Every structure is written in C-alpha cells, then in structure tokens.
Amino acid sequence: MAMILDVYKCPKCGNVMTVLNSEVPGTPPSCCYLRDPNDPADLDRKERVTMAKLDEKSGDVLTEKHVPFIEKQGNGIRITMGKPALHPMLADHYIQWVEVVTKDDRSYRKFLLPGQQPIASFEVKLDDVARVREFCTLHDLWRS
Numbered sequence: 001m002a003m004i005l006d007v008y009k010c011p012k013c014g015n016v017m018t019v020l021n022s023e024v025p026g027t028p029p030s031c032c033y034l035r036d037p038n039d040p041a042d043l044d045r046k047e048r049v050t051m052a053k054l055d056e057k058s059g060d061v062l063t064e065k066h067v068p069f070i071e072k073q074g075n076g077i078r079i080t081m082g083k084p085a086l087h088p089m090l091a092d093h094y095i096q097w098v099e100v101v102t103k104d105d106r107s108y109r110k111f112l113l114p115g116q117q118p119i120a121s122f123e124v125k126l127d128d129v130a131r132v133r134e135f136c137t138l139h140d141l142w143r144s
C-alpha cells in the first residue's frame with residue numbers, strides 16, 4: 001500500500017509523484033496506458049503501467065554527492081548535495097527538489113533548476129529534522 005510521502009516513478013514516461021494520502025484503493029498508483037499508440041487493434045486496451053516505488057538510497061555523505069549534507073545555518077538549516085564537490089546541475093542531470101521532513105510530520109520542499117547551486121536553506125531547526133531527501137533527475141531518490 002502506498003504510504004504518505006512515498007515517491008513513485010512511471011517506468012514508461014518518467015512521471016514522478018509523491019503520495020499525499022494513504023489507504024487509496026488501487027494503489028500502487030498507475031500512469032501511462034500500456035497500449036501501443038501505433039496499433040489500431042490496441043486502442044481499447046485499458047491497462048496502465050504500475051508506477052514503481054522509489055527506494056530512498058543513501059551512502060557516505062562525504063563521498064556520495066547525492067546524500068544531502070545538513071548543517072545548521074542561523075535559526076535554520078542549509079542542505080548541500082555534494083560537499084565539497086557539488087552534484088551537477090545540468091539540463092539532463094540535476095537535483096530537482098530537496099525535501100525536509102520533520103519529527104512532527106511536516107514536509108518542506110524546495111524545487112531547483114539546472115544552473116542553480118544544489119543547495120537549499122530551510123527555516124527548520126536542526127533538532128526538528130527527521131530526514132532530508134532529494135530527487136536527482138538521473139539517479140532518483142536519496143536521503144540522509
């Protein structure tokens with residue numbers, strides 16, 4: 001069953017979604033039609049592709065550029081993907097979003113664009129952070 005804040009990806013089109021409610025009938029979620037658009041005999045086919053739940057990958061924050069590096073910044077936190085060598089922020093490979101989940105189940109997300117730095121600041125106390133996740137357009141979901 002899909003759980004709140006689970007992240008799913010369509011293996012056909014690459015669409016990514018975050019679950020905002022649980023206990024939805026028919027989960028896991030589905031996306032594209034399986035039918036072949038070039039086959040007229042396939043037009044009535046109703047089956048859809050089942051989206052794949054993305055694992056939250058992790059690793060050594062000092063060597064793995066995808067693992068969010070969290071540090072205190074004033075009254076909040078600063079998150080860097082790749083420290084000291086930053087994760088690439090190219091058109092075909094970049095950190096698309098960074099999310100902070102707090103111990104009281106709040107979720108804060110910042111979206112990034114190619115060319116920006118893979119760094120995000122949040123007005124969240126370091127002690128309140130339960131986990132930080134980021135989504136790479138090429139390497140999917142990571143957490144610290």
Ligand SMILES: [Fe+2]
Nearest residue numbers: 066136138139
């Ligand atoms: Fe990446």
